Amino acid sequence: MNKPLSRVDRPNSYIGKSLPRPNAKRLLAGRGRFVDDIQLPRMLHAAFARSPYAHARIVSIDVSAARAAPGVRRVVVGSDIAKLCMPWTGTLRHFKDMKSPPQSPLAIDTVVWAGQPVVAVLADSRAQAEDAVELIAINYEERDVVVGIDAALAPGATLVHDALGDNLAFQTTIENGAVATAFNDAAAVVEVDLRFGRHTPVTLEPRTLIADFEPGERALTVHHSTQTPYQFQDIYARHFGLDESRVRVIAPDIGGSFGMKLHVYPEDMAVVALSIIAERPVKYVADRGESFLNDIHLRDHRVRAKLALTQDGRFAGMRVQDDTAIGAFSAYPRTSAVEGNQVVRLMGAPYQLTNYRADLRVIFQNLPQTSQYRGVGHPIACAATERLVDLAAKKLGLDPFEIRRRNYVTDEMYPHTTATGYRFERLSLDQCLSKLHALMDYPALRAEQAQLREQGIHRGIGIATYVEITNPSPAFYGVGGAHISAQDGCVLKVTPSGDVQCAISVTEQGQGTETIIGQIVADQLGVDRERVRVLTGDTETTPHGGATWACRGAGIGGETALQATRKLRSNILEIAGAILQSRPDTLELADGKLIERETGTVRMNLGELAALVYFRSDTLPPDLKADLTVAQHFAPKGFPFAFTNGIHGSLVEVDVETGFIKLLKHWVVEDCGRIINPMLVDEQIRGGVVQGLGAALFEECLYNDAGQLMNGSMADYLVPMAGEIPDIVIAHVETPTLDTELGAKGCGEAGTSAASGAVLNAVNDALGPLQVQISQIPMTPQRILRALGTVQ
Amino acid sequence: MKAGDVAYFRAQSVSDAVAAFRSCEGDARYLAGGQSLLAAMNLRLLTPDLLIDIAHIDALRGIERRGGEIRIGALTRHAEILSSPIIASHVPLLAAAAPWVAHPAIRNKGTIGGSIAFADPASEFPAVALALNARIELDNGDSVRFVEAQDFFLDLYETAAEPGEILSAVWFPVATPDQRCTFDELARRRGDYAIVGVAIVADFSGEIVDRIRIVFFSVGSTPVRALRAEAALTGTALVDTDIELAQQALAGDLSPSDDVQVSAATRMHLASVLLRRQLGKLPVPTPKAVRA
Structure with missing residues (x-):
């Protein structure tokens, strides 16, 4: 099928072209309509009194002064809301023996992290609600706090939840081949003990929602800054005992999400409950401080791993221990176990490796929950694997490119199943490696590095290969009992003037989902792109689907749109055949006109056809099925996931006196299959790389032993800014998946997945001649100086 | 919130x-x-x-030379300092510090009076004021008085201004031909508050340092003069051994504390590296020029 798509010279050949986003002008002009822009009649505002302690018993709550404060309409405590909302539990069946306690919107007897909401205030304005929050008196009895991974696992450890008996949420072991033998027979073994800093997504637009409960019909409308409206429709209906048909979730313009806005937060549920109680619309906007405290955190891992090597530089076996701390609760409905599970399944994935054992422990602590964020588990697995590979290269005296080439899964091995059971349809590892080598001009970089080192300048070059999970099938969540769809739906409608409306279940958070869907529809139908309008993010006006997460928008949503469009096109040609008294297969649709396939002669406009169908059906043959609206659903049916791959390169300079690292350049060669819009793919890659660079050098939520966040502001929590970001050079290899007509796989996480690993390798390459290494990200100046032994 | x-x-x-x-x-x-x-x-x-809101009081504006000093009105914005030719030629240390102050959006709004009155020990301008021992003009509505910068910064966010007094202007001495200065800071991101920063101004007699003032910021509750390091360098030609002695003396000058991101030892080490590098960059009058 790839042939017809590549006819880029016909009109409306939009697939594969860098077209601007139709919504970009509107957003740039400040005309975005985010949830906080929405003002509903009689709307109230919520604010929360939060626990200042990471672990405490609630002794008493006095809200009398708050109730009497100006503008206050309601003050509610945990037990008031618990009656309305069925508690939620962040476990899934396919994570065997996983445990996490039920969670309520507001804490009832005990608080288990600092920032947990305890009392909600509803007032006429947010400022009044916050004034009243300051008047609430809550007495706490402090309890011991457990923060560190080792402390949480120690015998007799303080328990986050007494009822669970220990702090272990989940553990699993994966074993394949003969690992012990591989290590016994190894010519050499390299090992790492890596720490990854807990960080947080920092979306431009914070979590925001307005719940609007209408008691007459028991109808709930939630305007929600989320990437998964259908998931929330299901959750609100089930947990509040409402009919699903009466629950509408609308996600308008969204200012970034990165996975953060698909988890259930206590405030979400509290705000819905408050609207039910007050029978009025209720708005809540997390401020930046609340975002730091309660948005999901992520990637708090310690990975210890070993790689066994043969004399000729082959990987003989790998052992992995991943301990990951997830805060006080496993997130709902996707859990906080997916991250670690993907780490232990992705380690070593690009390489020929049969003998593999991994142990995963997922650990509770008195901190905010961690969960899925862009590149779930990938950056950890990538950094740990690629660090091992570089150490192996060093030990054996091989070049980092050479050792990878020697160990990659090779082209003739596909379809390939990894030691952890992942099935690859086809990757392009070797091609990407060669392309990166040329793109970086690697020999010249090494020569320059050697020359500069003589002048006391310490440059480092690092590379990191990634394999990314995209286009997930129900194997991801559905099999575990989560009501999360792996399929998508699309409804296409031709308007009387011949325009096309496309309502689709994948959603837009700024990455260009609507743009690529419009490109696919216009391309496949044969109409001008300007005449296709894409609607997303409203459970009442779009079909049910998975929406946008885990790199599925282009691969699954795009295929859904493609199939829907082909169905619509077939209908149109059928109708046109009847009207024009021609055989449908002699006709073609191009640039919004019905033409003769052979000669290109224009027979009629699509608008004329639509007008006849809608206004003069009396002129059509009575038995003609004149459907100008079609619906199509699509779910992945072949491989459980469409794996992509690629490789990053990083060039850094380390100031060995100050420990400061300067990022000089970053390269990415990626293969996301069929590229629909190269510009948007590059933007996705660049944005993802920047997040990965943030993880490598800057971002970390610093907690003290009492479980208090020490850097919860944009002044103290460092996100990378334009000044710190080097040029990012991107090149592509295209290996379309044959599981779909479109051939597209995901690209949203490719940038994040390997950026931190590449920089980690580059910095260690720079430090190599000094015989020290760094095994922790973010690599702060102080950590570099400590690695160098300059300071204690 | x-x-x-x-x-x-x-x-x-x-x-x-x-x-x-x-x-x-x-x-x-x-x-x-x-x-x-x-x-x-x-x-x-x-x-x-x-x-x-004092932002609309015109009397608090303006940059002008008054005798041997440059008077900078309190409402002068950081961006104006950055682009002022008077400051570039007569208060080069302040001009050198201005690009390090935050980001353009902040520099377009923030004022020098506000920065010095707020007395954030991590801010650039209080350090420059102390290095040049600027005079701080305080207006109580009836009269003005002057406090030298070395007597102005008392403690964390605490200054010699009396309650109600408005910091109305800052007076900087005009740089002399034999004066050289340098400014630098180490911040993990450009525009952030520095982990440590330094402002140095030195008067030379030929190659020899007659007088030097070295002020570190982000190392304590106020900007801090490195008096022992200054003493080690006075009368020297800033050769490597002089600089090493100054670095050693620094331990007696600064006593930074740990914070959540950076330990005292790291800060001390970085201050020492910064001192050496900046002294090395101090554009010492060349012997040839002096002899001519």
């Missing part, structure tokens, strides 16, 4: 503003560029009852 309720008064003159301050029964604050104050209020770290 939203700021608490606060009354607002726009003053037309300094006496107007001071009168409003004196008649306020609660906590009154002067508002100039608002780059620190409003952020603190939005975090509810500060909850003043009255904001007295």
Whole structure:
């Protein structure tokens, strides 16, 4: 099928072209309509009194002064809301023996992290609600706090939840081949003990929602800054005992999400409950401080791993221990176990490796929950694997490119199943490696590095290969009992003037989902792109689907749109055949006109056809099925996931006196299959790389032993800014998946997945001649100086 | 978070503003560029009852030479300092520090008076004021008085200004031909508060340092003069061994504390590296030029 798509010279050949986003002008002009822009009649505002302690018993709550404060309409405590909302539990069946306690919107007897909401205030304005929050008196009895991974696992450890008996949420072991033998027979073994800093997504637009409960019909409308409206429709209906048909979730313009806005937060549920109680619309906007405290955190891992090597530089076996701390609760409905599970399944994935054992422990602590964020588990697995590979290269005296080439899964091995059971349809590892080598001009970089080192300048070059999970099938969540769809739906409608409306279940958070869907529809139908309008993010006006997460928008949503469009096109040609008294297969649709396939002669406009169908059906043959609206659903049916791959390169300079690292350049060669819009793919890659660079050098939520966040502001929590970001050079290899007509796989996480690993390798390459290494990200100046032994 | 309720008064003159301050029964604050104050209020770290907006008092504006000094009105914005030819030629240390102050958006709003009155020990301008021992002009509505920078910064966010006094201008000495200066800081991101920074100004007699003032910032509760390091360098030609002695002396000058990101030892080490590098960069008059 790839042939017809590549006819880029016909009109409306939009697939594969860098077209601007139709919504970009509107957003740039400040005309975005985010949830906080929405003002509903009689709307109230919520604010929360939060626990200042990471672990405490609630002794008493006095809200009398708050109730009497100006503008206050309601003050509610945990037990008031618990009656309305069925508690939620962040476990899934396919994570065997996983445990996490039920969670309520507001804490009832005990608080288990600092920032947990305890009392909600509803007032006429947010400022009044916050004034009243300051008047609430809550007495706490402090309890011991457990923060560190080792402390949480120690015998007799303080328990986050007494009822669970220990702090272990989940553990699993994966074993394949003969690992012990591989290590016994190894010519050499390299090992790492890596720490990854807990960080947080920092979306431009914070979590925001307005719940609007209408008691007459028991109808709930939630305007929600989320990437998964259908998931929330299901959750609100089930947990509040409402009919699903009466629950509408609308996600308008969204200012970034990165996975953060698909988890259930206590405030979400509290705000819905408050609207039910007050029978009025209720708005809540997390401020930046609340975002730091309660948005999901992520990637708090310690990975210890070993790689066994043969004399000729082959990987003989790998052992992995991943301990990951997830805060006080496993997130709902996707859990906080997916991250670690993907780490232990992705380690070593690009390489020929049969003998593999991994142990995963997922650990509770008195901190905010961690969960899925862009590149779930990938950056950890990538950094740990690629660090091992570089150490192996060093030990054996091989070049980092050479050792990878020697160990990659090779082209003739596909379809390939990894030691952890992942099935690859086809990757392009070797091609990407060669392309990166040329793109970086690697020999010249090494020569320059050697020359500069003589002048006391310490440059480092690092590379990191990634394999990314995209286009997930129900194997991801559905099999575990989560009501999360792996399929998508699309409804296409031709308007009387011949325009096309496309309502689709994948959603837009700024990455260009609507743009690529419009490109696919216009391309496949044969109409001008300007005449296709894409609607997303409203459970009442779009079909049910998975929406946008885990790199599925282009691969699954795009295929859904493609199939829907082909169905619509077939209908149109059928109708046109009847009207024009021609055989449908002699006709073609191009640039919004019905033409003769052979000669290109224009027979009629699509608008004329639509007008006849809608206004003069009396002129059509009575038995003609004149459907100008079609619906199509699509779910992945072949491989459980469409794996992509690629490789990053990083060039850094380390100031060995100050420990400061300067990022000089970053390269990415990626293969996301069929590229629909190269510009948007590059933007996705660049944005993802920047997040990965943030993880490598800057971002970390610093907690003290009492479980208090020490850097919860944009002044103290460092996100990378334009000044710190080097040029990012991107090149592509295209290996379309044959599981779909479109051939597209995901690209949203490719940038994040390997950026931190590449920089980690580059910095260690720079430090190599000094015989020290760094095994922790973010690599702060102080950590570099400590690695160098300059300071204690 | 939203700021608490606060009354607002726009003053037309300094006496107007001071009168409003004196008649306020609660906590009154002067508002100039608002780059620190409003952020603190939005975090509810500060909850003043009255904001007295002095940003519209024309008498607090302007950069001009007065004898051997440059008077910079308190409302002069960081961006104006960055682009002022008078400051570039007569107060080069201040011009060198200005690009390090935050980001353009903040430099377009923030004022030098606000920066010095707020006395953030991590800010650039208080350090420059101390290095040049600028005179701080304080206006109580009836009269003005002057406090030298070395007597102005008392403690964390604490200055010699009396309650109600408005910092109306800062007077910097005009640089002499034999004076050289340098400014640098180490911050993990450009525009952030520095982990450590230094402002140095030295008067030379030929190749020899007659007088040198070295001020570190972000190392304590105020900008800090490195008196022992200064003493080690006075009378020297800043050769490597002199600089090493100054670095050793620094341990007696600075006593930074740990914070959540950086330990005292790291900060001390970085201060020492910064001192050596900046002394090395100090554009010492070349022997040839001196002999000529």
